[in-house]
Amino acid sequence: MIDKKIKQLSIVNLLVLVFFPAFLILMTYLWSIQFRETIPPFLSFMVIILVVLIPIELGIILNFSKKENGKLNLQSAFIEHEKLLPKQIIGISIVLIVFAALVFTVISPIEHNFMFKTIFGEIPEYFKLSYFFNNYKNYSKSIIAISLVLYIICNGILGPIVEELYFRGLIMPRINRFGNWTPVIIAILFSAYHLFSPWEFITRIIACFPFVYCVYKKKNIYIGMVVHCILNMASAIIAITSLLSNSGFWQRI
Numbered sequence: 001m002i003d004k005k006i007k008q009l010s011i012v013n014l015l016v017l018v019f020f021p022a023f024l025i026l027m028t029y030l031w032s033i034q035f036r037e038t039i040p041p042f043l044s045f046m047v048i049i050l051v052v053l054i055p056i057e058l059g060i061i062l063n064f065s066k067k068e069n070g071k072l073n074l075q076s077a078f079i080e081h082e083k084l085l086p087k088q089i090i091g092i093s094i095v096l097i098v099f100a101a102l103v104f105t106v107i108s109p110i111e112h113n114f115m116f117k118t119i120f121g122e123i124p125e126y127f128k129l130s131y132f133f134n135n136y137k138n139y140s141k142s143i144i145a146i147s148l149v150l151y152i153i154c155n156g157i158l159g160p161i162v163e164e165l166y167f168r169g170l171i172m173p174r175i176n177r178f179g180n181w182t183p184v185i186i187a188i189l190f191s192a193y194h195l196f197s198p199w200e201f202i203t204r205i206i207a208c209f210p211f212v213y214c215v216y217k218k219k220n221i222y223i224g225m226v227v228h229c230i231l232n233m234a235s236a237i238i239a240i241t242s243l244l245s246n247s248g249f250w251q252r253i
Contacts (some may be wrong), residue, residue, distance in 0.1 A: 006079060007068075009174045017171055018189045021056045026195040028052050033126065042132030042137055046150035049159045057166040064170060080176070082219040087108030087177045092218070093226040098213040100231055103207040108200060115199035129197070133243055148240055160228035163190075168215045168224045176216075177200070182208065183216040207231075 009017065021214050027049055032044035065077035116123070124132050136144055190212070191204040211227040 006173050008177050018193050022193040022195050025052055029196055036126050040132045042129050043147040049154040051183040054162050054171045057162050060071045061170050076158040077165040080173035080219050081221050084220045088224050092214055095228050096227045099210055102121055103154055111203050112199055120199050133239055151236050158235040160232050164228055165219055169221045187212045224249040
């Protein structure tokens with residue numbers, strides 16, 4: 001049932017909220033690539049999460065709160081939040097994490113293969129975040145260390161938390177007039193928002209929709225935070241472990 005007390009976003013405002021930060025992130029990333037000889041685009045992207053994504057999305061949340069309740073806080077991202085027991089959140093999250101992990105493992109390579117052979121065949125390797133892990137030998141020990149630390153902090157913890165506050169906390173309740181189509185719309189827009197990796201568009205929708213739906217139905221944003229953080233953290237740990245297990249890495253340092 002739609003909560004009529006929650007002011008709904010127009011389609012235009014919805015698209016602005018989704019793609020304004022997305023375009024800023026993409027434009028900043030494209031600008032940073034010119035320094036790739038000394039600073040890997042991967043590291044630039046981690047910094048962009050820290051200095052572009054997080055401040056912009058938190059700023060918008062704070063601005064909504066200021067307008068709606070007169071205080072600079074995160075209340076606007078918890079407007080439809082209901083408490084669940086920790087064991088409920090963990091139980092639900094485990095199932096969702098396993099499902100999403102399977103989707104990324106099985107479907108992502110297929111989508112990548114198709115996309116890079118068709119639509120994105122001309123994308124240079126250095127644009128992809130994976131470029132860093134295949135070319136780490138081009139960078140200094142300090143650059144490698146900073147990149148890996150920020151990967152854990154920015155992409156594994158801070159970024160996902162802010163994105164959940166923004167998409168599932170702030171935006172989703174404000175388009176709940178669409179009923180059960182709301183999580184579908186949010187999952188599609190969230191995937192489209194990743195302009196820097198459009199070759200995972202379908203995979204991301206399939207992987208994210210179940211937990212977006214659960215957040216919508218259970219009205220608990222912490223489900224999304226737990227799933228999103230653990231998925232990103234697991235991806236980071238796998239990538240870093242793979243890098244550390246490479247004998248060439250130890251020879252490099």
